[in-house]
Amino acid sequence: MDYEVIKEKVRNVLQNGNYFENCGEISFDTKVGDLFNSITFIKFLVSLEQEFDIEFDDDDLTIDNIDDLNFVVERIYEMFQTAK
Numbered sequence: 001m002d003y004e005v006i007k008e009k010v011r012n013v014l015q016n017g018n019y020f021e022n023c024g025e026i027s028f029d030t031k032v033g034d035l036f037n038s039i040t041f042i043k044f045l046v047s048l049e050q051e052f053d054i055e056f057d058d059d060d061l062t063i064d065n066i067d068d069l070n071f072v073v074e075r076i077y078e079m080f081q082t083a084k
Contacts (some may be wrong), residue, residue, distance in 0.1 A: 001052075001077070001080045003073065003077050006052075006073050006076050006077050006080070007028065007073045009051055009052070010048065010069065010072060010073055010076070012051075013044070013047045013048055013051050014026065014044070017043070017044060017047050019035070019036070019040055019043075019044060026069070027069075028068065028069040028070045028073065029068055029069075029070060030068055030069060031067065031068055032063055032066045032067065032068060032069065032071075032072070033063055033064070035069075036063065038063050041063045041066075042061065045060070045061060048072070048076065052076055052079075052080075054076065054079050056075070060075060
């Protein structure tokens with residue numbers, strides 16, 4: 001799957017999940033810890049797992065191990081690359 005397609009789908013999950021009032025203004029460089037508390041972060045990751053039919057490693061399930069939304073997109077992209 002193309003990197004930009006993944007990024008757009010992540011944005012859609014953010015918008016459809018009602019995590020924020022105005023998701024359109026969120027930068028993918030924003031720190032994950034600034035966007036989510038630990039519970040909403042897990043809900044977000046579960047939504048991504050359902051959207052992409054993937055499963056994050058246990059290490060990815062800790063908010064402290066994910067820097068920003070770009071990292072999330074890169075991690076999903078890597079999953080698709082290794083699945084080829």
